[in-house]
Amino acid sequence: MEARPSVDDAALGREALSVLDANWTGAATVPAPGLYPHQWSLDSAFVTIGLARTNPERAKAELAGLLGGQWRTGMVPHILFRTAGGYFPGPSVWRSHEHAAAPRHVATSGLTQPPLQALAAWWIWRYATGREAADAFVRRLYPSLAAQHRYLETARDLGGAGLAAIVHPWESGMDDSPLWDEPLAALPAVRYAYHRELLPGRHSDNHHDRYVSLALGYRDSGYAPAYLRQEHPFAIEDPMFNGIWLASCEALAELAPVAGADPRPQREAAERIRTAMTARLWDPWDGLYYARDLRTGTPIPMASVGSFTPLVDPYVPTDRVWTLVTALESGRFMGAAGYPVPSIDIRAAQFDRSRYWRGPSWVNTNWLLRHAALGHGLVDLAQALTARTLRLVRQAGFRECFDPFDGSGRGCRDFSWSAALTLDLLA
Numbered sequence: 503m504e505a506r507p508s509v510d511d512a513a514l515g516r517e518a519l520s521v522l523d524a525n526w527t528g529a530a531t532v533p534a535p536g537l538y539p540h541q542w543s544l545d546s547a548f549v550t551i552g553l554a555r556t557n558p559e560r561a562k563a564e565l566a567g568l569l570g571g572q573w574r575t576g577m578v579p580h581i582l583f584r585t586a587g588g589y590f591p592g593p594s595v596w597r598s599h600e601h602a603a604a605p606r607h608v609a610t611s612g613l614t615q616p617p618l619q620a621l622a623a624w625w626i627w628r629y630a631t632g633r634e635a636a637d638a639f640v641r642r643l644y645p646s647l648a649a650q651h652r653y654l655e656t657a658r659d660l661g662g663a664g665l666a667a668i669v670h671p672w673e674s675g676m677d678d679s680p681l682w683d684e685p686l687a688a689l690p691a692v693r694y695a696y697h698r699e700l701l702p703g704r705h706s707d708n709h710h711d712r713y714v715s716l717a718l719g720y721r722d723s724g725y726a727p728a729y730l731r732q733e734h735p736f737a738i739e740d741p742m743f744n745g746i747w748l749a750s751c752e753a754l755a756e757l758a759p760v761a762g763a764d765p766r767p768q769r770e771a772a773e774r775i776r777t778a779m780t781a782r783l784w785d786p787w788d789g790l791y792y793a794r795d796l797r798t799g800t801p802i803p804m805a806s807v808g809s810f811t812p813l814v815d816p817y818v819p820t821d822r823v824w825t826l827v828t829a830l831e832s833g834r835f836m837g838a839a840g841y842p843v844p845s846i847d848i849r850a851a852q853f854d855r856s857r858y859w860r861g862p863s864w865v866n867t868n869w870l871l872r873h874a875a876l877g878h879g880l881v882d883l884a885q886a887l888t889a890r891t892l893r894l895v896r897q898a899g900f901r902e903c904f905d906p907f908d909g910s911g912r913g914c915r916d917f918s919w920s921a922a923l924t925l926d927l928l929a
């Protein structure tokens with residue numbers, strides 16, 4: 503465990519703000535200097551939430567800037583290339599400028615990430631001190647957020663049951679999770695020549711070649727929804743992605759009256775997702791939500807932190823909440839690890855305490871589960887998640903992720919969502 507002098511709440515908050523200042527490009531907050539030198543949509547949504555109370559103007563700029571990169575299809579890209587910083591795959595791979603629906607002023611990727619943006623907009627609105635300005639902000643962003651949800655409903659309901667499918671591990675927010683090992687292994691072996699030195703270094707070459715091949719196949723189809731439906735070999739209904747979408751639909755329904763819009767379509771979408779998650783992703787025997795592989799038509803029966811994130815829906819039935827919380831607090835997750843919440847079941851053969859989404863604990867998933875716990879009135883669980891997450895960043899700094907047993911930092915330093923969500927936990 504790295505030793506750090508103990509810091510009080512005020513000093514921790516100041517440190518978090520200075521990380522976010524250093525990672526601000528003038529138009530967006532990059533996830534971390536060096537490794538991630540552009541704007542990522544999931545990271546930006548968490549940064550927005552973290553800054554909503556301490557620096558609302560920057561929170562608004564972050565979210566509005568991200569939505570400025572939205573495609574005319576409604577798709578919010580997972581990366582907006584904001585700097586000259588090297589990252590693979592960069593603009594020359596995605597070639598967004600060749601697509602009529604992509605924005606002209608910024609190059610983007612062609613994939614998306616969990617749609618947390620409406621929840622982030624609601625976070626800004628609910629904590630705003632100036633009502634008029636907050637309402638005006640919601641009126642400005644509402645059409646983009648509604649279009650994002652429409653895109654998921656139309657282009658991404660590949661299973662036809664009301665859930666959005668991810669078409670690449672990068673869309674999950676948990677890119678190297680062992681959840682995707684089997685669907686990736688089922689893809690044909692390929693080998694590409696590319697700038698391996700620019701890769702984050704967390705994946706085997708084997709996996710990376712498949713990541714690139716999935717991205718190129720989709721790109722070469724012209725990012726066509728019909729290609730995703732009929733040919734694309736990777737399509738998964740993921741509980742974390744859909745749980746976040748559900749929460750964003752509810753948030754958008756709350757914001758609809760502010761924007762003079764009808765909340766019913768968002769409430770109906772939330773209900774469709776809720777029903778479909780129960781029918782397709784909930785495993786009543788194991789008492790967990792599992793991802794579902796649409797190409798094999800079977801669940802991926804591996805317990806991950808994503809198995810619990812559907813709890814962000816306050817309407818999950820009480821008996822299911824208790825089943826999930828029992829598993830979460832068991833020796834498979836929080837019970838054995840001193841520093842919650844391991845990204846994968848500690849007892850799984852693939853669990854690796856130091857490799858990104860294959861075992862370590864993350865501030866963003868802890869925050870989501872804390873938010874979920876508060877929605878269900880589980881105050882003790884929320885307090886435990888808050889206290890132990892703050893202990894992690896106090897001891898190891900704003901690292902990308904953490905060893906769940908000894909709390910030592912893993913991945914990048916000065917990681918934006920770890921800093922931003924610390925601000926929210928301290929508020």
Ligand code: 2M8
Pocket residue numbers: 533538542544545580672674675676677702
């Ligand atoms: C990680 O994903 C990127 C690909 O998008 C990567 O591995 O290079 C994930 O942790 C993802 O959730 C995150 O948004 C991104 C930037 O922090 O890094």
